[in-house]
Amino acid sequence: MNAPVATRVLGLAIVVLSGLQMMVVLDGTVANLALAPLQQDLGLSDSGRNWVLTSYALAFGGLMLLGGRLGDAFGRKKMFISGVALFTLASLACGLAFNEFTLVAARFLQGVGAAVAxxxxxxxxxxxxxxxxxRxxxxxxxxxxxxxxxxxxLIIGGALTEVSWRLIFLINVPIGAVIVACAFVALRETASERLTLDVPGAVLATLGCTGIVFAMSEGPELGWTSAAVIGAAIAGVVLLVAFLLVERQADNPLLPFSLFQDRNRVATFVAIFFAGAVMFCVAAxxxxxxxxxxxxxxxxxGMAFIPxxxxxxxAAAVASKLVVRIQPxxxxLAGAAVMVVGLLYGSTLDSSATYWGNLFVPVIGIGFGVGxxxxxxxxxxxxxxxxxxxxPLAAIAQVAQTLGGPLALAVVGAMATSKTLSLGGVKGAVAEMNPAQLVALGEGYTFALVGSAVCAAIAGVAALFIRFTPQQVAQAQAAEKAAQEG
Structure with missing residues (x-):
């Protein structure tokens, strides 16, 4: 592998690498703010609206481990440029989408590009x-x-969406093109390694999760007894079982089972999964x-989310100091409790709510609990x-957090839609709702916060089974820093 060449951080290389990270994160945030105008403009169903978020997250989370290993196998510079190029082209396709299928498919390709880059x-x-x-x-x-x-x-996405939701995707095109062009100049290629890539495992995991999400998302729209919903659920379970079987036999598995022998770590991954679910669902x-x-x-x-x-x-600043003094x-558990209280309060709000009177404290409080x-x-x-x-463990933790969102949103979204329909609300985009339909829609949205509170509570319960000591966490901090410093 080539030796590092930069002894100073400021330069084109850090602009390229950090610019990609900012673009990937920003793209996930801005999509939340565009959901309402998107649904109206393209006539999306409620499940289709959620697919705008879940398709990206499923591809990103499901293929992230494979994406990292592609760089090891074929050269990181080459795969970085390929990933950014795919992300950029997919962003163009998102901006030009003309119906639900083209937008969701393009968002999935965005997730693939992000998973590689x-x-x-x-x-x-x-x-x-x-x-x-x-370094x-x-x-x-x-x-x-x-x-x-x-x-x-939150700010840029809100401002661009005021003009057109298409701009939140199209803005990635010139940025991505500049990153690709600069990457050719600023980055050095790394040596390829002989690796057996677990492509079947990555594909099975992604498709299995997609089948489960499809069944949960489309249940309220198509009916829980419809052939498509039942078939997708069965296919999802079968594919995930096949994934586990493949991982047991793979030479270089994406998910080494030996890493899960510690019950503390299993509880940690469960808590990470559901904490990620809370953030994803609440934002939407x-x-x-x-x-x-x-x-x-x-x-x-967007401005309302800044607190x-x-x-x-x-909270992150406080927790980073306390975590080496008290059991994590x-x-x-304290963070989960704060989230549950804030979310349950939010679930009681209706159209009479005001920002400073009803939303500001819960928004900042839930953020504190997440931190x-x-x-x-x-x-x-x-x-x-x-x-x-x-x-490997850090990567699996990141995947657990990323996949927790779309899988939970499928369930929470089904809860919200079912609640709205049970109160006389309507499916999908409607040009103008009568007062009763608007109330039903609001009840569905706030009921989704109850589902988010359940996710927070599960994360808190899982945390009770995490028995790591402050000393072990302090050692983990030191080991993480040493690993980063190489």
Whole structure:
């Protein structure tokens, strides 16, 4: 493998790598704000609206582990450029989509591109910058792009959606083209490794999850006894069983079962999965509630979410210091409790709610609860293992968080739609609803927060089974830093 060439962090290489990370994160955020206008413009069904989010997350999460290994097998620069190029072309297709199928298919391809480019970009940080201050600063900048992209997505996405939802995707095209062009100049290729890629495992896992999500999403629309719903559910279960069988026989499995022998770690992954589910579902349904029920513009809706990010950031700063002093399970449990209280309160709101009177405190409070939970959990995932296992465990934790969202949204979305229909509401986009239908729609959206609260409660219960000590977590922090420094 080529030696790192950069001893200073500032330069074209970090712009390319961190720019991709920001674009990938920003794209996930802005889509939430565009759901309401998207549904009206393209006439999406309720399940189709959710597929705009889940198709991207399923492809991203399901193929992320394979995407990282493609860089090891064929060269990271080559696969990074390929991933960014696919993401950029798929963004163009999203911006030009003319119906539900073309948009969802393009979003899936976006997720595939992100699954190749994002993990490869992180690996390129280690091979592009020399160990020590340069690499540490590069990793810090790369990580910061996640937070900056999330907040920027709220503001930029809201502003662009005010003009047209298509712009939130089309803006990626010139940015992606610049990243590809600069990557040819700024990055060095890494040596290829002889690896047996677990392509069947990645495909089976992604298709299996997709089958389950399809069944849950389309159940309220098509009927729970319809052949398509039952068939998708059966196919999803069969494919996931086949995935487990393939993983047992694979030479280089995506999911090594030996990593799950520790019950503490299994509980950690469960908590990560459901914590990710809370963030994904809350972002979608709060955005829909404030736009469809309270009449917020997309920009105002984006601004309304900013306190969530500040609450999360403040809690993360607190948790990062407390996690080496008290058992991490208590932090996760406290965070889950705060989320449950905030979400259950949110589920009682209706069209009479005001931002400062009813939304501000729950939004910042739920963000604080998420921050308390999400800092200890990744450290628990890698606590008590050797340096060679840190990378795979950290990657699996990221996949668990990414896949928790779409799988939970399928269930929560089915709950919301069923609630709306049971109260006399209507399916899909309607040009103008009567007052009763609008009330039913709002009840469905707030009922989705009850489902999100259940996810938070499950994360809290799972945390009770995490027995890692503060000393083990402190060692995990040190090992993670050492692994990053190479």
């Amino acid at each position: 994002s993990p490869t970009a992180l690996a390129l940080v280690a091979t592009t910058f020399a160990a020590g201050p340069a 540490n600063q590069a990793i810090a900048i790369f990580a910061a792009m996640t937070g900056i992209g999330s907040i920027a997505g 349904y709060v955005a829909l509630f404030v736009q469809d029920i309270l009449g917020y513009s997309p920009l105002r809706a 969530f990010a500040f609450g999360l950031g403040g 399970r208590w932090l996760v 308390l939970a999400v800092v200890p959990l990744p450290l628990c995932a890698i606590a008590g293992v050797g340096p060679s296992e840190i990378g």
